[in-house]
Amino acid sequence: MRPTLAVWKFASCDGCQLTLLDCEDELLAVAESVEIASFTEMSSATVDGPYDVSLVEGSITTAADAERIRAVREASGILVTIGACAAAGGIQALRNFTTVASLAGSVYAHPEYLDTLETSTAISDHVPVDIELRGCPVDRHQLLEAITALLAGRRPVLASYSVCQECKQRGTVCLMVAHGQACLGPATRAGCGALCPSLDRPCFGCFGPAESANTASLATRLGEIGASGSEIRRLFRTFNAAAPEFEKESVAHDA
Amino acid sequence: MAEARAVLLGTDGIERLVGLLAGRGYRTLGPVVADGAIVPGPVNSSADLPRGVHDDQSPGSYRLSRDDDPSLFAWAVGPRSWKAELFPPGAVVFRTSGTGSEVQVVPVLDDAAPVAFVGARPCELAALGILDRVLGASEHPDPLYSARRAAAFVAVVECARPAPTCFCTSMGTGPAAGAGFDLALTELVGDGGHRFIARAGSSVGDSVLAELGGRPVPPAAWDERAELLERSEAAMSRRLDTDGLAALLARNLEHPRWDDVAERCLSCGNCTLVCPTCFCSALDDVSDLSGATERRRRWDSCFDLGYSEVHGGPVRSSTRSRYRQWATHKLSTWFDQFQTAGCVGCGRCITWCPVGIDITEEAAAIRASDGETVRKDGQA
Structure with missing residues (x-):
């Protein structure tokens, strides 16, 4: 019997889930290797759990989601988070640096309808995570590598x-x-x-901090070559604003 | 000077050289301008070479400038060393097919055409000599490197315009070409016009030189070369004091300077990847959904946490220990291992460090307070 795979969405834009559908050349091989039991972005037909592997996209921004992720963890053999939202709270973790009330009032006509937490937090802040794939969105090759490695029973090369x-490579x-x-x-x-530097675009850190990131x-060097304090803050406070290393650095450049 | 094996060429001589190498089946690489840097690239004609282009380098900074200088080689070194052609950043070591007891190992054959380097620097020639020792002359020679290296043709061009980051005179690798080249060129742009002294350094170089033609080198051209090399040496302001350096570093493993540099070091690994002698690699075994597997080799860096991972965890968890490992390997323990320094003084690690850490400055700081051990932190 093929292992079952489920895909879950929390606070996110769906881009990482779409990366799975974007595996055009490999998608049929994936579908033959695993039973895609629950993936509502792809099909409304779902199969009840438990699931051998769950891919979890998005961050936790509501009390309901904080409960739901526990149920997903319970129902999953291996839990793989996909993307910057799931790994570090995503771009919506910008709320962590202010108040929801101040943001909601400037966006929504009736902010009183909102029922949301003051913070956007990573999946690993709530439940144990087996594998974390970074990026906004995740890299297609890494996603395939993780699935392939799990099927082969080996550690993914990440x-x-x-x-x-x-x-340099x-x-x-x-x-x-x-x-x-x-x-x-x-x-x-x-x-x-x-990818970005190869297209003359400097890295904006969507994969979050490297190990041993200094x-x-x-930031000192970025200042020396002309970046202002607010530019440095903005660089560190974008896609992985709440990753601890990046958060610490952006806060250091708060005006 | 073995003048019998030297000729004077006009600029058309470079054109003939490029054509001749192509005719012999070489894939010729030379310095070309790409993405704001001088990097090895395909050269089909001398027009591809960086005429009048200069590199302005300082710690953490590299910029190109252009003027009406007719020189093709009036620059120092770019970010990419020739190492990548002989010891590629990524390579498949072997593949397997089948599963269970039917697994077959399928060797991967290198089908790359022999490569010719036109415009390698004397320091880079020295770096190839070091890699030959490490990868080629060990008990288990690297098959990919050894085969490509044996087939390669190296035309070195002596340095007329060292960068402020260069310190080859300290390491004894330049600005004149040492041994190991097939052809050594010296570009002259003095009163006698734009021409090149070409010297052969191997039997292949001899035969290429014979085909190139040219005329005997007049004494004035030799004098011009001597003056050029003298000027280059004088222009080299950066120094690494190598006197007792290996022992100095070996007895200063607890020096507080390692803490100081660790505060600046990004642990990003750029220094190791631009270094023409760094040779570390990692192996990854990967499979695809069909069950086919590959063993892949990729450049590794001693600045990675995973590099020193053994059972129980990494043995060099701090940036301090990783920088120290790299610097002491280059300047101290390389002697124990390979009987030479691991550094040729090309200065790439200084220029291409995003925060401009300078190995010569770090070594000098340790020399200035030899024996100091007071640490800022309690880490090992």
Whole structure:
């Protein structure tokens, strides 16, 4: 019998789930290898759990979701989080730096209808997570690698080092050193294949902190090459604003 | 000077060299401008070379500039060393097919054409010599490196415009070309016009030189070369004091400077990946959904936490211990292992460190307070 796979959505944009559907060349092989038992982005037909593997997208922003993730954990053999929201609270964790009331009032005509938590938090803040895939969105190759590795019973090959290493491996000339651009690559976890720098766009840190990230030293250098304090704060406070290393650095540049 | 094996070429000589190498089946790589840097790229004609392009380097910074200088090689070194062609950043070691008792190991054959480097620097030639020792001459030579290296043709160009980050004179690797080249070129742009002294350093180089033509090198051209090398040496302001350096570092493993540099170090690994002698690699076994597997090799870095992972965890968990490992390997323990320094003084690690950490400055700081042990933290 094929292992069962379920895909869950919490506070998120659905982009990481779509990355699974975006595996066009491999999608049929995936569907033959696992039984996609619950994936409402793809099909409204679902099969009840428990599930061998769950892919969890999104962050926890409501009390109801804080309960639901426990049920998902209960029903799942292996729980894989997909994306920056699930790993660190996502872009919606910008709320963690202010109050929901101040934001809701400026967006919604009737903010009183909202029932939401003051913070957006990572899945691992609520339940044990077996594998965390980073990125906004996740990298297609990493997603396939995780599924393939789980099916083969081996540990997935996932980088924890910096984006710089992928730039150097693919031969991209350093945007920071050769062009003076403010790049988060030296503090950001690899796994994207250094996609943005290869297209002349400095890394904006969507994979979150690399292991041993030295954000303070990087921020000092970014200032030396011309980035203002607010630019540095913005760099660290975007897709992984609530990742502890990035949060600490952005707070250090609060006006 | 073995003048019998040297000729003077005009600029058309470079064009002939490129054509001749192509005719011999080489894939010729030379310095080309791409993405704001001078990097190895395909050279089909001398027009592809960076005429009048200069590199302005300082710790953590690299910029190109252009002027009407007719020189093709008036720059120092770019971010990518030639290492990547012989020891690629990623390679499949072998594949397997089948499952269970039917597993077959399928070797992966390297079908890359022999490569010719036109415009390697003397320091880079020295780096190839070091890699030959590490990867080629060990008890278990690396098959991919050894095969590509044996087939490679190296035309080195002596340095006329070192960068402020260069310190090859300290390491004894430049600006003149040492041994190991097939062809050594010196670009002259003095009163005698734009021409090149070409010297052969191998039997293949000899045969290429014979085909190249050219005319005997007049004494004035040799004089011009000597003046050029003298100027280059004088221009090299950065120094690494190598006197007793290996022992100095070996007895200062608890020096507080390692804490100081760890505060600045990003642990990003750039220094190791631009280094022309860093040779570490990691193996990943991966499979696809069909069950086919590959063993892949990729460049690794001693700045990664995973690099020192053994049973129970990584043995170098702090950035301090990782920087110390890298610097002491280059300048101290490399001697124990391979009887040379692991550094050729190309300065890449200084320029391409995003925060401009300078290995010569770190070594000098330790020398200045040899024996100091007061630590800022309690970590090992």
